[in-house]
Amino acid sequence: MPSLNRRSFLRNSSAFAATAASLHITSGVRAQSPNSKFTVGLIGPGGMGTGHLKTLVKNDALDLAYVCDVDQTRLATAVKNAEDAGRKAPKAVTDLRRILEDKSVDAVFIATPDHWHAPATILACDAGKHVYVEKPGSHNIREGRMMIEAARRTKRVVQVGTQTRSSAHMMEGTAKVRSGAIGDVLACRVWNSQRRRNIGKALPSAPPAHLDFDTWIGPAPMVPYKSTLLHAVWRWYYAFGAGDMGNDGVHDIDVGLWGLDVGFRHPNRIAALGGKYFFDDDQQFPDTQTCIFEWELPGGKKKQLIYEQRIWAPYVQEGYENGDAWYGTKGYVIGGKESGWQMFAEKNKPVESGKGSPDLPAHHRNFLDCIKTGARPNADVEIHHYSACLVHLGNIATRLGRTLKFDSAKEQFIGDAEANALVRRAYRKEGHWGVPKGV
Numbered sequence: 001m002p003s004l005n006r007r008s009f010l011r012n013s014s015a016f017a018a019t020a021a022s023l024h025i026t027s028g029v030r031a032q033s034p035n036s037k038f039t040v041g042l043i044g045p046g047g048m049g050t051g052h053l054k055t056l057v058k059n060d061a062l063d064l065a066y067v068c069d070v071d072q073t074r075l076a077t078a079v080k081n082a083e084d085a086g087r088k089a090p091k092a093v094t095d096l097r098r099i100l101e102d103k104s105v106d107a108v109f110i111a112t113p114d115h116w117h118a119p120a121t122i123l124a125c126d127a128g129k130h131v132y133v134e135k136p137g138s139h140n141i142r143e144g145r146m147m148i149e150a151a152r153r154t155k156r157v158v159q160v161g162t163q164t165r166s167s168a169h170m171m172e173g174t175a176k177v178r179s180g181a182i183g184d185v186l187a188c189r190v191w192n193s194q195r196r197r198n199i200g201k202a203l204p205s206a207p208p209a210h211l212d213f214d215t216w217i218g219p220a221p222m223v224p225y226k227s228t229l230l231h232a233v234w235r236w237y238y239a240f241g242a243g244d245m246g247n248d249g250v251h252d253i254d255v256g257l258w259g260l261d262v263g264f265r266h267p268n269r270i271a272a273l274g275g276k277y278f279f280d281d282d283q284q285f286p287d288t289q290t291c292i293f294e295w296e297l298p299g300g301k302k303k304q305l306i307y308e309q310r311i312w313a314p315y316v317q318e319g320y321e322n323g324d325a326w327y328g329t330k331g332y333v334i335g336g337k338e339s340g341w342q343m344f345a346e347k348n349k350p351v352e353s354g355k356g357s358p359d360l361p362a363h364h365r366n367f368l369d370c371i372k373t374g375a376r377p378n379a380d381v382e383i384h385h386y387s388a389c390l391v392h393l394g395n396i397a398t399r400l401g402r403t404l405k406f407d408s409a410k411e412q413f414i415g416d417a418e419a420n421a422l423v424r425r426a427y428r429k430e431g432h433w434g435v436p437k438g439v
């Protein structure tokens, strides 16, 4: 842990103050000595959580002190994975509060299903931990706002797991889009074109003995266990995930919004259509979806983002499985986070391109660096909120099947009680320790 003298020196030094101003310092975030190791815990070492674990154990700047999962099988695998990488066995716990009450822990990585993201983030911030939380940051609009409030109230760094934000090729590609090189960028199209699997249909059954299903459900309303609910497939249910728009889609929506550059502002109008045109299974979210978001910016200028999803397509689209295209008045940029971008001028003349792939270690490094410097991370919780809200707004408009008007400042739909009911979610009737206070 850092020495107090070193910390107070950093806070008080004028050199630090100058750097702080240029880095959007989150004032009050503890600056950590460059030489001290971080102590971290990982919550939810499932599919993506295992990806985090394998990246964390390669990072000499930290000690992985805890792993936490409600599934004993996954917990045991996580401990083994850490040991196999030559690390000391992390403490294995099934209740995330055991990590939060340990004062030696600096930060937590949260890779649970979406319905646990905000509850765990808010509890962690209030316990003094910095948070790296998987995307989509929130399960719903209200909890997304509460995550920002928690980060700012507690002066903690909260980075969301949209790792493309720390990936050099798309930093460069989106900077080109914003630079004016393709003129005034008035529209952006985002697509998600890939072949998903049919998850099947299942009847309720007893949960497996190695799973604490009650804690897995957490603050959400209790439903009977069934094999098409977990692991990983929870994302196709309204109570636990955000469909593929919030799963793969949110990465590309986030990149699209980054280039479109509308600021911290939600769209004024949302139109959407979609449904299950292909899969006949237990999924609730659409497999086919088109959402159009329209912003009216100060001065009256309008911009548009179009999201297209066809998750039954056994082919990529325009060279990119998932991609973004920004349309400017002088040219366009097209790209995909997995491979790179290309810029075209008038009459489709190729001008410039960049190559690369998403960089998870860089996103981890950015998070840890921000804990040291107090700067806002590349995928700060507030930046991400506007991307996650496009997912929530698009899903709400698709569910209701009508064009909606949204008040960005109030985060409320205009004149639509049914839509406003979906700005937040229902919680367990009997209450639960994970329900965010004041929600």
Ligand SMILES: NC(=O)c1ccc[n+]([C@@H]2O[C@H](COP(=O)([O-])OP(=O)(O)OC[C@H]3O[C@@H](n4cnc5c(N)ncnc54)[C@H](O)[C@@H]3O)[C@@H](O)[C@H]2O)c1
Binding pocket: 043, 044, 045, 046, 047, 048, 049, 068, 069, 070, 071, 074, 094, 096, 111, 112, 113, 114, 116, 134, 135, 136, 161, 162, 163, 215, 216, 218, 230, 231, 232, 233, 246, 247
């Ligand atoms: N950044 C990326 O590229 C990327 C890729 C895939 C998934 N993800 C995100 O990662 C998250 C996890 O997705 P997944 O596919 O790995 O799901 P998963 O179901 O495989 O893993 C989730 C794990 O969390 C555990 N868990 C559930 N509730 C818990 C609790 N209260 N405490 C501790 N553990 C708990 C589950 O038992 C499971 O092991 C999602 O938010 C998803 O959107 C991100």
